[in-house]
Amino acid sequence: MNPLTDAAHADGQQAVLTPVAQDLRAFNTLGLASHTHAFVEIDDAAQLPALAQLAREYPGLLVLGGGSNMVLPSQVNMLVAHMRLRGIRLLDTTADHLLIEAAAGERWHEVVAHTIAQGWPGLENLALIPGQTGAAPVQNIGAYGVELKDRFDSVVAYDLHEESWVEMDHAACAFAYRDSIFKHHPGRWIITAVRFRLPRAWAPVLDYPDLQRHSALAAAREAGNVTAQQIFDAVCEIRIRKLPDPAVLGNAGSFFKNPIVDAATHIKLAAEHTGLVAYPQADGNVKLAAGWLIDQCGWKGKALGRAGVHAAQALVLVNLGGSSAADIMALARAIQADVMTKFGVVLEPEPIVVT
Structure with missing residues (x-):
C-alpha cells in the first residue's frame, strides 16, 4: 500500500x-x-x-x-x-509545472531539500522552517517572500466529521496570512499528504531585504545566474544566524504575526516613530515588523520568569528551562500589552495555544 x-x-x-x-x-x-x-x-x-x-x-x-x-x-x-506518514513523489509533469506530493509526517525542511536536489525548484525560500509537512498548510507557512499558498496545489485529508477521504484545493483551504480553514476547524480534517505545483519556468524570489543584502546572492544576481540551491543555502544561513536551534533552546520560531494596518495608520505611526519597519502590501495595507515593535518596547533579550525573548530576534520567545505554557503565555501577554500601549497595535500569536 x-x-x-x-x-x-x-x-x-x-x-x-x-x-x-x-x-x-x-x-x-x-x-x-x-x-x-x-x-x-x-x-x-x-x-x-x-x-x-x-x-x-x-x-x-x-x-x-x-x-x-x-x-x-x-x-x-x-x-x-x-x-508518522512518510514518502515524497513526483505525481505529474506538464509543460507548465511539476506536481509533487509529500506525506504529512515528512519533516518540512527535508522535503524542501529533496525537491532542490531533484531539480524541482520553487520551495527554496521556505528552507529550514521547523515542523512536519502536514502542518504547513494549517499555518500557511511563509518566509523570505514566499508563502506555502504560492506553491500549493491541494491536500489529501480524512474528514473526521464525515468519516471520508477528501481532496481540498486552494479555495477550499481558505488561505490567509498565517491562517487557513484548518485553524478554524481544529480536529475536523487530518491531512495525510500535501501536493505542490512547482512552475517549470522558475524565477528566483529575491525581494526580501535579507536576501537582497546577502553577499553571495548579490554577486549571483549581478551575474544573472542565481540558482535555487544558492537561495536555499542563503536562507539556511540567515535562519541559523537569526533563530535559535530548538534542540538547544526551546522555541516555536516567530511567536507573533507581523501586524497589518491600513495606510493611514501606517502614516501616523511612521510620523511618530522614526525607523518604523514596514512593508507595503498589494491591497494598499501595510505590514509592520512585529520584531521591531517588540524591540522598541525593550523586550529583546529580557525574561519574565522562566520564559524569555531571544537576544538576537525579538520575535522569538524561548524556554529558559522548565517553562510551562503559563510562563510562555504570561510573557506573550506582557509583550502584547506593551506594544498596544506604545503603538496601539494588536499582536496576534502565530502558534496554536492548546487548552
Missing part, C-alpha cells in the same frame, strides 16, 4: 489503535513539560478510520507533527495522534 493517498481507497480489516500514556516534552519544540494519557502513532493512512472511531471516546483530538507551532499545556486531556 502506498503510504500517501492510496490508503484512501484501501479495503480490508480496520486497524486497531491502543492509546498509551506519553510525555510530550519531546513532541513540542518549545520543550514544554506536557503529558497525555492517550497517545497513538499514525504510520499508515489506513489507520485513520480507526482513529475517527477512537476519537469519539475523548473530549477532543490533537494531531501532532513536529510540535513546532504549538504551545502545549501541562496536561493534554484530548486524544493525541502523532503523524
